[in-house]
Amino acid sequence: MLAAVPRFLTPLALLASTAAFGQAPAAQGLGLVPLPREVQTPAGHYALPQKVSIYAAGPEARSVAGLLQEMLTALGRTASLTTNRQAAQIRLGPATGAALGPEAYRLAVGRPGVDITATGGAGLLYGCQTFLQLLPPRPTAGPLSLPYVRISDAPAFTWRGVHLDVSRHFFPVEFVKKYIDFLAAYKFNTFHWHLTDDQGWRIEIKKYPKLTTISSQRKQTLVGAQQTFKSPADFKYDGQPYGGFYTQEQIKDVVAYAKRRYITVVPEIEMPGHSVAILAAYPELACQPGPYEVWTKWGVNEDIVCPTEPTIKFFEDVLAEVIPLFPGKYVHIGGDEAPKTRWKTSAAVQEIMKREGFTDVEQVQGWFNRRIETYLTSKGKKLIGWDEILEGGIAPSATVMSWRGEKGGIEAAQKGHDVVMSPGGWLYLDAGQNPVPHSPNEPLMIGGYLPLEKVYSYNPLPAALTPAQQAHVLGPQANLWTEYITTPAKAEYMLFPRLLAASEVAWTPNAQKNYADFVPRLGPQFARLDAKKINYRVPEPLGLDSVSAQRQPGRQVFTLRSLVPGAQIRYTLDGHLPDLTTERYTQPLTVPTGQRLLVRAVTIAPNGRVSPPAELLVR
Structure with a gap:
C-alpha cells in the first residue's frame, strides 16, 4: 500500500504522487478531523521556531492572523504579526492559480515555512484550524518539527x-x-x-x-x-x-x-x-x-x-x-x-x-x-x-x-425548497450513547441510542x-x-466525540468518508479535547460483542481495543464494574462458553477518566 497517497486520487495522479513523494506518511497519520479533500505528504520536516511571525495580506487575513496569534500563544508559541513577508514563518494571503470556492483553502508546509491561502477569511481560518491540528495539543518549548504537507480542501456543504x-x-x-x-x-x-x-x-x-x-x-x-x-x-x-x-x-x-x-x-x-x-x-x-x-x-x-x-x-x-x-x-x-x-x-x-x-x-x-x-x-x-x-x-x-x-x-x-437535514435518528446529540435504555452507567438523558458510528454514517443527500x-x-x-x-460539563459529554463525527458528515463528501479510517484519526483528538478541558465521553472499548468474537470449541476469544491513545482496558468476568484494581487487558480475552458470564470492560484514559462499560452476556 502506498502510504503517501490520498485514497481519492485517480490512477494517473497516484503514479505522479508516488513518483514525487515516495513512501511518505499516510494522510491518515496526520490525524486530521474533518478529513481534507486532498492531502500530499512529501518527505521532509519544517522546524517551527519558538518565536513565530505571521504575515497577513489584507484586512480579512489580518483578522484571521490575530486569531491564529491567540491560538498559538495558548500553545506556548511567542507569536507576533509582521508586515515583512520574507521574515514570516507563517503567511496568510489570497489564493493564486485555480479559483477556490468561498470557504476553500490551501495549506502548504515546506522549506519556506507555512503558507495558507484562500479566497476569503473563512477559508483562511479553516486552513489555520487544519494547521493547528499538525501541532502538539499542549504548550511545548523550543522548535517544533512539522511534517511537510500540501492540502487542498473545501467543504461539501454550505450549511454546517x-x-x-x-x-x-x-x-x-x-x-x-x-x-x-x-x-x-x-x-x-x-x-x-x-x-x-x-x-x-x-x-x-x-x-x-x-x-x-x-x-x-x-x-x-x-x-x-x-x-x-x-x-x-x-x-x-x-x-x-x-x-x-x-x-x-x-x-x-x-x-x-x-x-x-x-x-x-x-x-x-x-x-x-x-x-x-x-x-x-x-x-x-x-x-x-x-x-x-x-x-x-x-x-x-x-x-x-x-x-x-x-x-x-x-x-x-x-x-x-x-x-x-x-x-x-x-x-x-x-x-x-x-x-x-x-x-x-x-x-x-x-x-x-x-x-x-x-x-x-x-x-x-x-x-x-x-x-x-x-x-x-x-x-x-x-x-x-x-x-x-x-x-x-x-x-x-x-x-x-x-x-x-x-x-x-x-x-x-x-x-x-432549500433544506437543512437534521434528522433525529442521526443528528440529535442529546440521544443516549449506551444501547441499554436509561443505563445506570450514563447520566440522565432523554433516551434513544445514537452511537458514534451511526452519527458518522449519515449522508445528508437522500x-x-x-x-x-x-x-x-x-x-x-x-x-x-x-x-x-x-x-456545560454535561453538554460537552453529550457532544463529544460525536460532534467530531458530525463535522466530517458536514465537511467531507460522503464518497470519501470511511468509518474505519475515521477511528484512528479520531484518536489524537482526545488529547486536544483534554488540553481544552472538554468533558468528553470516554468511549468504551471496541470488540466486546458477539459479532467480533472468534468462536472456538468451548470458548470465545475477543480482541479489544480503545479509541483513546495510551488508554488502559480493564475487564471483569463476573459482572462487576471494572476499575483500576481489576484485570488489565493485555492479550486477546478468552471466555469459556456453556455458563452464564457477564463480561464487562472499560477504557481508562490517560487522564484517569473511565468510560461506561462495554458488556456482553456469554452463555
Missing part, C-alpha cells in the same frame, strides 16, 4: 450547523462562546441558538419587559426522566426557581464573537407552538382565558398563542428587535409541535378560517407562517422552520429544517432525490436539546 437549546436549561455567555469555539475548531459555520420555548424565554425584548421578568423564570423543574413516569401523579419537582436570559448587549457580544470566527448565528423564536412562556406574561394572546405559567416539565403543551392580529403584531414587534441583533439572513420560527386543540374551539380562529376559505385548521398555521414570512422578507430576512411548516402550506422561499427523519426534507426539496433536488440540500445540522442537560 450545530444547535444549542438554552430554553430548557440556560447556559452562560462564557459557555456559549466556548461552544462557538468548538464549532470553529471543526469547521462548522452555523450556530442555531434556540432562545425561546415553553420552559423559558431567553432574549431581552425591550418593548415587552415581562418576557424577561416573567417568561424567563419557571417556579421549579421536573426531577427524573419524564418518559419513564406512568402518569402525571408520578411527577416530582425540585421546588427551585430557575431562569435566566441574555441582554441585547450580550447577544451582540456573542454574535460578534461568532462572526470573527466566520460562524453565522441563527436565532430561533418559537411560534406559534411552544409558547406558553409567552402566555404566562401576556395571557391576552391566548385563545382562552388563563392564567398560564412557564412550564415546569417537558414535551408538548396544548396551550399556544392564538393566531390573531394582536399575536401577529406581538411577533412582528419581537422580530423588529431580534433582526438587528443577528446580521445573518435566516430567522428560525420553529413551527413544530403546535397542537390545534385550543384553535379548534376558538371563535377567532373559526372567523379566520371562514374569511380565508380554509377547511382545515392546519391551514391556519400556514397562513400565520406566511404572515410572518412576509414581515421577515420586508426586513431582508429568510424564514426557516422545522418540517411541520410544510403541513399548512408555505411560500417557495421558505427553508425547511427536517427533523422527523428525512421525509420532510425530501418532500421540501422535491417542491423546490438517494430519493434527483441531483437537481439534492442541490436544494444546504447541508446537515446536529442538535443538542437540553431537557436533561443541566450544565
Whole structure:
C-alpha cells in the first residue's frame, strides 16, 4: 500500500504522487478531523521556531492572523504579526492559480515555512484550524518539527450547523462562546441558538419587559426522566426557581464573537407552538382565558398563542428587535409541535378560517407562517422552520429544517425548497450513547441510542432525490436539546466525540468518508479535547460483542481495543464494574462458553477518566 497517497486520487495522479513523494506518511497519520479533500505528504520536516511571525495580506487575513496569534500563544508559541513577508514563518494571503470556492483553502508546509491561502477569511481560518491540528495539543518549548504537507480542501456543504437549546436549561455567555469555539475548531459555520420555548424565554425584548421578568423564570423543574413516569401523579419537582436570559448587549457580544470566527448565528423564536412562556406574561394572546405559567416539565403543551392580529403584531414587534441583533439572513420560527386543540374551539380562529376559505385548521398555521414570512422578507430576512411548516402550506422561499427523519426534507426539496437535514435518528446529540435504555452507567438523558458510528454514517443527500433536488440540500445540522442537560460539563459529554463525527458528515463528501479510517484519526483528538478541558465521553472499548468474537470449541476469544491513545482496558468476568484494581487487558480475552458470564470492560484514559462499560452476556 502506498502510504503517501490520498485514497481519492485517480490512477494517473497516484503514479505522479508516488513518483514525487515516495513512501511518505499516510494522510491518515496526520490525524486530521474533518478529513481534507486532498492531502500530499512529501518527505521532509519544517522546524517551527519558538518565536513565530505571521504575515497577513489584507484586512480579512489580518483578522484571521490575530486569531491564529491567540491560538498559538495558548500553545506556548511567542507569536507576533509582521508586515515583512520574507521574515514570516507563517503567511496568510489570497489564493493564486485555480479559483477556490468561498470557504476553500490551501495549506502548504515546506522549506519556506507555512503558507495558507484562500479566497476569503473563512477559508483562511479553516486552513489555520487544519494547521493547528499538525501541532502538539499542549504548550511545548523550543522548535517544533512539522511534517511537510500540501492540502487542498473545501467543504461539501454550505450549511454546517450545530444547535444549542438554552430554553430548557440556560447556559452562560462564557459557555456559549466556548461552544462557538468548538464549532470553529471543526469547521462548522452555523450556530442555531434556540432562545425561546415553553420552559423559558431567553432574549431581552425591550418593548415587552415581562418576557424577561416573567417568561424567563419557571417556579421549579421536573426531577427524573419524564418518559419513564406512568402518569402525571408520578411527577416530582425540585421546588427551585430557575431562569435566566441574555441582554441585547450580550447577544451582540456573542454574535460578534461568532462572526470573527466566520460562524453565522441563527436565532430561533418559537411560534406559534411552544409558547406558553409567552402566555404566562401576556395571557391576552391566548385563545382562552388563563392564567398560564412557564412550564415546569417537558414535551408538548396544548396551550399556544392564538393566531390573531394582536399575536401577529406581538411577533412582528419581537422580530423588529431580534433582526438587528443577528446580521445573518435566516430567522428560525420553529413551527413544530403546535397542537390545534385550543384553535379548534376558538371563535377567532373559526372567523379566520371562514374569511380565508380554509377547511382545515392546519391551514391556519400556514397562513400565520406566511404572515410572518412576509414581515421577515420586508426586513431582508429568510424564514426557516422545522418540517411541520410544510403541513399548512408555505411560500417557495421558505427553508425547511427536517427533523422527523428525512421525509420532510425530501418532500421540501422535491417542491423546490432549500433544506437543512437534521434528522433525529442521526443528528440529535442529546440521544443516549449506551444501547441499554436509561443505563445506570450514563447520566440522565432523554433516551434513544445514537452511537458514534451511526452519527458518522449519515449522508445528508437522500438517494430519493434527483441531483437537481439534492442541490436544494444546504447541508446537515446536529442538535443538542437540553431537557436533561443541566450544565456545560454535561453538554460537552453529550457532544463529544460525536460532534467530531458530525463535522466530517458536514465537511467531507460522503464518497470519501470511511468509518474505519475515521477511528484512528479520531484518536489524537482526545488529547486536544483534554488540553481544552472538554468533558468528553470516554468511549468504551471496541470488540466486546458477539459479532467480533472468534468462536472456538468451548470458548470465545475477543480482541479489544480503545479509541483513546495510551488508554488502559480493564475487564471483569463476573459482572462487576471494572476499575483500576481489576484485570488489565493485555492479550486477546478468552471466555469459556456453556455458563452464564457477564463480561464487562472499560477504557481508562490517560487522564484517569473511565468510560461506561462495554458488556456482553456469554452463555
